[in-house]
Structures are given as C-alpha cells and as structure tokens.
Amino acid sequence: MTSARPAPPSILSMASASIDRGDRTIVHALSLEVAAGEIFALLGGNGAGKSTTLAGIMGFLSPSSGTITIDGINPAVEPEKARRKIAYLPENVALYEHLSAVENIAYFMALAGAEPPREEIGAALQEAGLATDAHDRRVAAFSKGMRQKVAIALALLRETPLLLLDEPTSGLDPRATADFTALLEQMRGKGRAILMVTHDLLGAADCADRIGFLDAGRLVEIVTVADGVDVMALHRRYGESQAA
Numbered sequence: 001m002t003s004a005r006p007a008p009p010s011i012l013s014m015a016s017a018s019i020d021r022g023d024r025t026i027v028h029a030l031s032l033e034v035a036a037g038e039i040f041a042l043l044g045g046n047g048a049g050k051s052t053t054l055a056g057i058m059g060f061l062s063p064s065s066g067t068i069t070i071d072g073i074n075p076a077v078e079p080e081k082a083r084r085k086i087a088y089l090p091e092n093v094a095l096y097e098h099l100s101a102v103e104n105i106a107y108f109m110a111l112a113g114a115e116p117p118r119e120e121i122g123a124a125l126q127e128a129g130l131a132t133d134a135h136d137r138r139v140a141a142f143s144k145g146m147r148q149k150v151a152i153a154l155a156l157l158r159e160t161p162l163l164l165l166d167e168p169t170s171g172l173d174p175r176a177t178a179d180f181t182a183l184l185e186q187m188r189g190k191g192r193a194i195l196m197v198t199h200d201l202l203g204a205a206d207c208a209d210r211i212g213f214l215d216a217g218r219l220v221e222i223v224t225v226a227d228g229v230d231v232m233a234l235h236r237r238y239g240e241s242q243a244a
C-alpha cells in the first residue's frame with residue numbers, strides 16, 4: 001500500500017478564462033489552479049492584467065470565454081456567494097478612520113453577518129501582529145503596515161478558503177514585510193489558498209510556492225519555487241518589462 005497523501009483540493013480554478021474591458025480582451029485564456037495551503041504569486045508589470053484578473057475572480061467582471069470557480073462557485077453566476085469565500089486585501093486598506101481597530105473589525109464582520117465577541121477580535125488582531133495598545137485606538141493615525149494588520153485580522157476571522165492580495169508588501173518597510181510574510185505562512189498552514197498579485201519578484205520568491213508570469217494578459221510561464229528557482233535569471237528574463 002502506498003501512503004501518498006491526496007493532493008489538496010483546488011480552491012481557485014481558472015480554465016482558459018479571457019476577460020475583456022469594453023471591446024478589448026485584457027486577459028487571454030488564463031488557466032491556473034491555486035490549491036488549499038498554497039501561495040501563488042501572479043507577477044506582472046503595469047497594465048499586464050493583474051487587477052483585471054482579480055476583478056474576474058471577485059465577480060466584478062465576467063469572463064468572455066472560459067470559466068472561473070472558487071471552491072466550486074462560479075463568480076460570474078453567483079458573485080455574492082463567491083465573495084463570501086474570498087478575503088480581499090487591497091493595496092491600500094480602507095478603514096473607517098474615526099473607529100478603532102476593534103470597531104472596524106466588528107463593523108465589517110457585522111456586514112458579513114457575524115458578531116464575533118470582543119475577545120475573539122482581540123485575539124485575531126494579536127495573531128495579525130497588531131500591538132495590544134493599538135486595538136482600541138482610532139485607526140486614523142495608523143501606518144500602512146498597521147492598517148494591513150487590521151485587514152489581516154479580519155481575513156483571519158472570516159476564515160474564507162481564498163485570500164486575494166493586491167501588492168501586499170508595497171510601501172512596507174523590511175520589518176513589516178517580514179512580519180507579513182510570516183503571517184502568510186501561518187495562513188497557508190491553516191489551509192487557505194492564497195493568490196497575490198505583485199510587481200515584486202524578490203518578494204514573491206520569498207513567500208510563494210509558485211510564481212506565474214503575466215505578460216500583456218498572457219500567462220507565459222509558471223515556476224515552482226521549491227525547485228530552486230534562479231531568481232536572478234528570472235529577473236533578467238522578465239525584469240525589464242515586468243518584474244521591476
């Protein structure tokens with residue numbers, strides 16, 4: 001008898017998905033799978049189609065051909081249901097400035113139909129790495145890294161199978177970036193599927209299991225980081241046009 005473990009289930013599945021904006025096809029027949037417990041980085045330069053891909057996954061744009069499913073749900077058909085399976089971390093986290101970190105989370109959880117007790121919110125903020133003395137402070141004076149921790153705490157509480165990250169480390173200092181990478185590891189360990197879109201090849205190579213290169217809306221290569229990826233060679237290959 002073999003003791004091979006079954007492959008983790010695919011949470012995000014894109015099958016030859018093309019996505020248009022107006023009369024232009026921006027994403028061309030994109031196929032990729034992100035499994036539970038996997039971090040996939042989609043790398044591309046300005047205008048490569050990363051945000052358009054995210055908009056398709058979240059059901060704000062429908063593929064003109066091909067399909068997208070999130071944990072079995074088609075966001076083009078059931079966008080609300082699909083979004084309940086997704087935690088989205090935008091590049092700049094928008095919070096209610098006059099509310100505290102805890103109040104922001106309570107508010108967003110209420111919108112999602114949940115009322116976690118105060119202690120649970122505090123525990124999530126703690127896990128996300130926000131100092132305890134900041135939990136009840138208004139977020140107006142929070143740094144970008146602190147705001148991101150609030151958004152991560154929210155993602156931890158929502159326990160969605162899929163986490164989408166848009167340029168998660170841009171504008172973070174090295175310490176905040178390292179904290180963030182450690183948190184991602186933790187979330188991966190809990191079996192979340194994580195898709196991040198980024199310009200940052202080095203950052204992606206630091207935390208992703210696989211990196212896909214998006215060039216003018218086409219996925220031109222996927223590398224597996226565990227295979228001992230030659231980051232400098234990739235940088236030379238893609239650096240000028242998209243990994244800068």
Ligand SMILES: Nc1ncnc2c1ncn2[C@@H]1O[C@H](COP(=O)(O)OP(=O)(O)OP(=O)(O)O)[C@@H](O)[C@H]1O
Pocket residue numbers: 021022026044045046047048049050051052053
């Ligand atoms: N709302 C829109 N209407 C029409 N075209 C758009 C719209 N948003 C983006 N585009 C076009 O789609 C193409 C891909 O843009 P997209 O924002 O998906 O790329 P990106 O990889 O996320 O780029 P960036 O790194 O600059 O955010 C670009 O040519 C852009 O001009």
